Amino acid sequence: MGLLIEGKWHDQWYDTDATGGRFERSAAQFRNWVEADADADFPAQSKRYHLYVSYACPWAHRTLIFRKLKGLEKHIDVSVVHPLMLENGWEFAPQQGYGDQLHQHAYLHQLYCQANPEYSGRVTVPVLWDSQQHTVVSNESADIIRMFNSEFDAITGNTLDFYPESKRTEIDDINAFVYEHINNGVYKCGFATEQSVYEEEYDRLFSALDELEQKLAQQRFLVGDQLTEADWRLFTTLVRFDAVYYSHFKTNRKRIIDYPNLWDYVRALYQVPGIAETTVMADIKQHYYGSHPMINANQLVPKGPDLDFSQPHNRGQIL
Ligand SMILES: N[C@@H](CCC(=O)N[C@@H](CS)C(=O)NCC(=O)O)C(=O)O
Incomplete structure (x- = not known):
């Protein structure tokens, strides 16, 4: 876990001393938009954008869900970081199936520096990368799901609308x-x-x-x-x-x-x-229990609980 300061990596935890013991999440810094319009700065195109996620992260999980529901899997490839996030922040581990498919970086912070060598801030997932302009479009999941919801509809033919x-x-x-x-x-x-x-x-x-x-x-x-x-x-x-x-x-x-x-x-x-396969419980558990030694010093991952999300429900036909 760390912070990039002017392009240099610092191993450091969230600073709650400055906030009276309260956790504050910092705002995402790349806030560009992919748009359906072919003349936009970031026009929607098949295979142009790449999504970096962790299966563990709830914010990244939203983007995987929208990619799935909106039929974007053929059009936007994904790289998944290793679930453990320790002194180097998010890392890739290609031998274990967590490779950077686009740049073969070892660490996610290298991707942020590739976009901006002077970047200062947290190095978070998800990241939507533009492989044409070699930069980060957005590292804000709330924005990325809105882009996925509507801007690629002409490419996919999928007009499901989750933000009517x-x-x-x-x-x-x-x-x-x-x-x-x-x-x-x-x-x-x-x-x-x-x-x-x-x-x-x-x-x-x-x-x-x-x-x-x-x-x-x-x-x-x-x-x-x-x-x-x-x-x-x-x-x-x-x-x-x-x-x-x-x-x-x-x-x-x-x-x-x-x-x-x-x-x-x-x-x-x-x-x-499609949703069950975006929900990777093993990564979720390994990440949280293994990545925060200040609250779980021995990093052991509890074996349970037994949870069965596939039991029948009473909410009727959904999609
Ligand atoms: N505003 C971001 C927040 C993303 C976020 O905080 N991701 C966490 C993982 S769950 C992260 O990468 N944290 C690394 C860090 O803060 O150093 C979004 O919703 O996209």
Whole structure:
């Protein structure tokens, strides 16, 4: 785990001293857009863009889900980093099947320096790379899934829309709530270094989960009856919750399996064709338990729990 400062790698953990024991996630710095328009700076084209992910990372997982649902697998190739993220940050390990398919880099930070030799900041996944201009288009998953949702439709012929015009305000509102209290909420519990901060974040997380449990008793999805981007953004946290966050991040008031509606909902999403194969539980567990020695000193990976996301659900036909 580290930080690039003016293109030089520094092995360093998140600095929570400066924030009173509170974890703060820094903003992504590459925020360009691939557009359907052939005259755009980054026009949508088959085989031009390459996606760098970790199977472990919930933000990268969203992009893999959209690549799958939007039929982009033939058009956007993927490189997957090794699940362990330690003193060199994210690394490739080609002998173990985690190679950089495009540049054969050893470390992900080399990719950031290739885009900008003076780059200063965190080296995160996902990254959408433009192989024509040799630069990073975007390292913000929220933007990448929007590009995948609409900008390649003329190439794929896939017009599924998870961010429909008429629902955008509602989706943006629920996304903000889910990001603050749940997606990032579990990290704020796990990386807190003050007891009171941890307890405050824990209370916020579970009152948000309680609220969504109620909502999902009344409606099939977060925005009514229609499956949207908001559901996929929640899914990647819920699917990791019982196996990782509950114990590793100490978010242990309840498991998702203890919430009848959330548990039904996460199984329904998991069973959408193609989604199970984007959910690589072995990498997820190895990453979290193995990459944060400050909260799990011996880096042992718990063997359980037994989780069966393939049990039948009651949310009907989804896609
Ligand atoms: N804003 C980013 C956040 C991505 C992110 O924080 N990824 C984590 C992995 S789960 C990462 O790569 N962290 C490395 C680091 O912070 O050094 C996004 O949503 O794309």
